[in-house]
Amino acid sequence: MTQPVWTPPHPLSLEWKGDYLALLDQRRLPAEKVVLQITTAEEVREAIVHLAVRGAPAIGIAAVYGLYLGMRNFQDGEEDAFWQELPRLVDDLNAARPTAVNLSWALKRTAAKVETLRSRSVEELKAAILAEARAIHREDAEVCRRIGEYALTLLKDGMGILTHCNAGGLATAAYGTALAPMYLAHERGWKLKVYADETRPVLQGSRLTAFELQQAGLDVTLICDNMAGAVMKEGKVQVVIVGTDRVAANGDVANKIGTYSVAVLAKAHGIPFYVAAPTSSIDLGTPTGAEIPIEERAAEEITCGFGKATAPEGVQVYNPAFDVTPAEYVTAIITENGIVDPRDKEGLRRVVLHKQTIAEK
């Protein structure tokens, strides 16, 4: 690693502890810092489904540790059973959440690596899975720092920045994607003013983004989602930066529900709308945003959020967890390999292939 990795002022979202995965339970934040000791693949899957760990890069990293945990009891001599179980478990973990492509990216990358070792013993294969999980985990921190450096070139000291959901340290190995430039600016003594959308229905903005920025000493102001337009109109916001769960080959961007509304508002106010995306979130195999699978979650997230009934019993509910922002609303995509216009299909391809070139070295 070329740069010292930032230590967040809160527990890391995930840590490998030698024989278990320590997951900060994000459902309990900000009230309680509870760290789960995860020892099985099934527990990892459950943690992803129920949002104990969430955020596109973090669920990819967790899933690959889950793959190791699910395979670690195989012994030398059980090669046939090992090779039978591996694809089943990859599919099972991959099915935990559909929208963030980082989940399948991390699992496929690991399975492909293990496949190159076909003739090896089970012990060697298990070691390879763990090594790949650790590499993906380590690289994510470096990737986020690089996204932060590129994003910083688009910002100025004193700016007001609006963000939606949580694309911070909690959603990644470290730094975050959208929040990375804010942490780097803070390290350099800049004074930014961050507006964090609350992010209905499960409040990643208030519970996680406002929490982690406040803990790090940044100037953060929490607003309800329906205040974003007014705050822009008042001239408080000069730039919007969000994360993403998947960028399609035509530059359409899937992210937390509500992102599309923010993008439309930004365009109406002449405010640049940036998407911070590791290249592992760019899916050249999905032609347009229309083909991105959008997760629908339980109605109770809206009708009975955090244990309080806020809607009449039996009311119909529509609860997509993500939306798609068309490329035309996105000013630029900021990756670890540079900044690219989302409508520039070749440019998108170039940043992704550049990553593969580095990975092959």
Ligand SMILES: CSC[C@@H](O)[C@@H](O)C(=O)COP(=O)(O)O
């Ligand atoms: C760097 S995280 C990018 C996205 O995953 C993030 O913005 C987001 O939408 C997360 O949704 P979540 O449902 O909390 O996993």
